[in-house]
Amino acid sequence: MRVLVIGSGAREHALVLAASHDPAVTALGCAPGNAGTAALAETLGGDMSEPATVAQLAREWKADLVVIGPEAPLVAGTADAVRRAGIACFGPSAEAARIEGSKSFAKDVMAAAKVPTARSEVVDNPAHLDAALRRFGPTWVVKDDGLAAGKGVVVTTDFDTAHKHALTLLDGGHPVVLESFLDGPEVSLFCLVDGRTVVPLLPAQDFKRVGDGDAGPNTGGMGAYAPLPWAPPNLVDDIVATVVQPVVDELAARGIPFSGLLYAGLALTSDGPQVIEFNCRFGDPETQAVLALLRTPIAGLLHATATGTLAGQPPLDWADGAAVTVVLAANNYPGVPRTGDVITGSEAEGVLHAGTRRREDGAVVSHGGRVLSVVGTGPDLRAAREQAYERVAKVHLPGAHHRTDIALRAVRGEIALPTG
Numbered sequence: 001m002r003v004l005v006i007g008s009g010a011r012e013h014a015l016v017l018a019a020s021h022d023p024a025v026t027a028l029g030c031a032p033g034n035a036g037t038a039a040l041a042e043t044l045g046g047d048m049s050e051p052a053t054v055a056q057l058a059r060e061w062k063a064d065l066v067v068i069g070p071e072a073p074l075v076a077g078t079a080d081a082v083r084r085a086g087i088a089c090f091g092p093s094a095e096a097a098r099i100e101g102s103k104s105f106a107k108d109v110m111a112a113a114k115v116p117t118a119r120s121e122v123v124d125n126p127a128h129l130d131a132a133l134r135r136f137g138p139t140w141v142v143k144d145d146g147l148a149a150g151k152g153v154v155v156t157t158d159f160d161t162a163h164k165h166a167l168t169l170l171d172g173g174h175p176v177v178l179e180s181f182l183d184g185p186e187v188s189l190f191c192l193v194d195g196r197t198v199v200p201l202l203p204a205q206d207f208k209r210v211g212d213g214d215a216g217p218n219t220g221g222m223g224a225y226a227p228l229p230w231a232p233p234n235l236v237d238d239i240v241a242t243v244v245q246p247v248v249d250e251l252a253a254r255g256i257p258f259s260g261l262l263y264a265g266l267a268l269t270s271d272g273p274q275v276i277e278f279n280c281r282f283g284d285p286e287t288q289a290v291l292a293l294l295r296t297p298i299a300g301l302l303h304a305t306a307t308g309t310l311a312g313q314p315p316l317d318w319a320d321g322a323a324v325t326v327v328l329a330a331n332n333y334p335g336v337p338r339t340g341d342v343i344t345g346s347e348a349e350g351v352l353h354a355g356t357r358r359r360e361d362g363a364v365v366s367h368g369g370r371v372l373s374v375v376g377t378g379p380d381l382r383a384a385r386e387q388a389y390e391r392v393a394k395v396h397l398p399g400a401h402h403r404t405d406i407a408l409r410a411v412r413g414e415i416a417l418p419t420g
């Protein structure tokens with residue numbers, strides 16, 4: 001199988017790495033890729049933002065399977081274009097990708113499927129903002145009703161901060177979504193979905209705020225771990241039954257079957273799991289932890305998802321133990337990151353690349369906000385965490401920062417489910 005991965009983050013490096021271990025894979029390509037994927041896969045193409053460009057590349061490269069990593073090309077219809085070219089594609093149609101691309105569409109689907117989620121209101125007129133905000137909060141949750149790479153959300157107990165963020169979004173022409181605040185620990189559950197059949201992966205937790213103790217602004221994600229030692233044993237089955245399968249069935253009934261990875265971001269509240277958001281693709285950085293534990297050959301699995309044959313797959317095979325990933329971010333991230341810093345130690349085991357590129361003189365330099373994802377595994381979460389941070393200590397990126405508390409509260413047994 002010739003497998004082409006689209007994207008350039010550590011998530012795509014993790015997908016490429018997993019595919020490189022699959023004996024069914026005869027050729028591996030990545031477009032546009034980064035300095036890490038280049039060591040494992042042929043680096044192809046340049047600008048992948050046009051669906052037609054990706055479809056043409058897939059045809060020319062004779063791909064048997066195209067795996068689309070990020071949401072933007074999915075929302076733009078890249079999976080549709082690849083499938084029209086007669087090539088199997090892992091990733092939903094543009095229509096189905098609206099489950100991530102439009103928060104109001106997601107809310108509508110959830111209401112129809114009776115899936116528990118935060119109460120919400122869309123505001124598109126600044127004159128209605130004040131009154132709307134007073135129907136929520138404190139705590140206020142203010143979101144951009146579109147793709148915002150995890151950065152469009154402000155959660156605050158301060159009315160003025162909420163008001164200011166909403167006005168900024170409205171001034172930029174973006175409708176605003178206000179939501180009731182969901183209390184309780186967050187879970188990311190990734191499910192392979194082939195239109196009908198749902199196969200959940202291990203549950204994970206990510207860390208969205210930039211600083212230790214969840215301080216500072218939201219980011220694309222600063223670290224993650226899987227599985228969740230504190231989760232009740234029936235958690236995954238529960239979420240599939242009450243959240244994922246109903247949404248998959250609702251989309252199918254609307255004639256827009258979801259094929260690819262459906263990511264449910266949930267809060268485990270005292271009223272049970274409630275949806276914070278859906279994403280239409282693998283999450284970053286959770287994928288870097290989850291795939292480190294997957295033993296089932298991935299290409300066959302993604303191909304079965306893309307071709308509607310998940311029901312015939314054997315159960316997934318997972319390594320025992322846990323995985324932790326720590327993101328190394330560039331100076332000033334999540335603001336405009338400094339780039340061009342020389343990185344050393346980035347070829348070591350467990351180091352996945354995101355914003356990196358290889359300079360003409362051979363040096364690997366930073367080329368984005370989240371630069372590396374460093375992964376550790378071990379027989380339990382404590383050991384996995386230790387290995388991840390040992391590996392972080394051996395990588396050098398001038399001015400970089402990372403969180404030092406990824407998975408720490410879980411290791412210490414400090415995560416508790418709210419009781420109803």
Ligand code: AMP
Binds near residue numbers: 276
């Ligand atoms: P989103 O972009 O919707 O994933 O939101 C980013 C982050 O904001 C989430 O991972 C949560 O930590 C937080 N968040 C979003 N919506 C809510 C909510 N309704 N209640 C509590 N926290 C939320």
Ligand code: GLY
Binds near residue numbers: 150220279282283286
């Ligand atoms: N881990 C958050 C995301 O991928 O959106």
